[in-house]
Amino acid sequence: MPDLTEGQIATMLESQGYRVPPADLSEITHRLNALVEGLKDLDRLEANLAEPWPTLYGRQEPR
């Protein structure tokens, strides 16, 4: 799958109201593309077997 370009990243940021200098844009682009690539690999884990809630032990008795 293609990576996001700096231009696309800038547009996505602007759509949320963010404006960033060019050096930041480059860094954000590299980091986001790397993170998305790594996360896509998690598809192999059958994650839908679990609900996405945080580890709320607060009201539970110890196991």
Add this chain to the structure above:
Amino acid sequence: MSGDDLAFASMTEQAAAMQRGELSALDLTKLYLERIDRLNDRLCAYITVDADGARQAAAKADEERAAGHVRSKLHGIPVAVKDQMLIDGVRVTGGSRLLEHHVPTRDATVIRRLKEAGAVLLGTLNTHEFHSGPTSVFPYGTPRNPWNTERITGGSSSGSASAVAAGLCSGSLGGDTGGSIRAPAGYCGVVGVKPTWSRVSRDGVYPLAWSLDCVGPLARTVEDAAAILEVVAGADAADPTASSLPVPAFSDELEGGLQGLRIGVVKEMMDAPLTGPEARAAVTDAIELLRAQGAAIEEVSLPLMAETRFLTPALIMPEAASYHRKTLLHDYEALDFNTRVSYLVGALLPAGLNSLAQRVRVRMAEEMLAIFERVDLLLGATTPHGAPPVTEAVPLKSKQDALERLYGVGLAAGQHTRVFSNAGVPAISVPCGFDQDGLPLGLHLAAAPFRESTMFQAAHAYQGLTDWHQRRPALA
């Protein structure tokens, strides 16, 4: 005891000396203030020192003790806290230039509890900006490791570990989202505890990621850390996530020993590339010691552990981006480079991938809880190796560069600690040796939710068999 011996004595020893009338809280406070004055320029452990407030609190503690009123084991004990927790009348910056002049008008719940326990607050301790690390520039000075000032302390509870290791306080509080107490504790050769998620109130504590953030103690001994945790833990109406479960008197329940304790050695925490040879050797020695004392050792596996290198940023950064959205919109360039780009990556991460990460986090927790059905503790190294050198951040050149330098397997200290954060379970780092460069190494133990007592018992027994925690850095 000499001044240095006193500065490095355990809280328990200091409290006993006070009870015998051989030491006053005010004298101990003055000793730490003198040491801070002498060493802090080199270590940058403290951001703000409240010398007047500390002397006043110490004098009051002495008056109360003389009148027969001793509030707790922390009565008259000088402690310091990560610059993340609100203190009435004391500057609290979150490690950021943006809050350089921020003086809160109330105490965080954990601060109130420390004061009610009679502890003396020395000041606030250095941290990555808004605790997200690694920060490119520390506005209040780059924290230095007391064992070698060319090495990092780890973070984000950088000053919390450094100050304890250098004898600049008796104990401290830190914050741990993915390892921010345990990794600095490992690098600096002190005890660091991440309690069960929800065990300690986060009221009045600047957040990084609400679903992972924990407040916990750092100290020179397990007993001291247990004493601090029992003071700050417990239900809190101001934090609806704080557990209502009773808080054991952890420091009174330390003598369980190791006989019959079932310990699972996490294969992935011992193997390369996640653990280097020196850390592996030190932890292996610790395992043999535990086995010799009657612990039943078996190897276990957490296959999802390696996924934390992508998973944890995908959990933390969207939460941080949402909390800091107004700052990102209106004060963007006042934030440190790494802080702001990390948060914006979180702001742009597709919601579907964030949700996927949350599901995998639950799988990770389920995987671990299943193992806790047959073992009492999980064990491994705290960090892959001793503390790395202090370096300047270099901008990334490409996605591949990011994959290798930011998310590479075995790079981050957090790859050992995050798995327990994601599962919400309690974990502790205790000193277990030194590498060839004389840098401390940490033994990492984790327990099932709310089983801190088991963790403390094993760690305390280990400290009784070793003297790693009694060694002092030459600087101090």
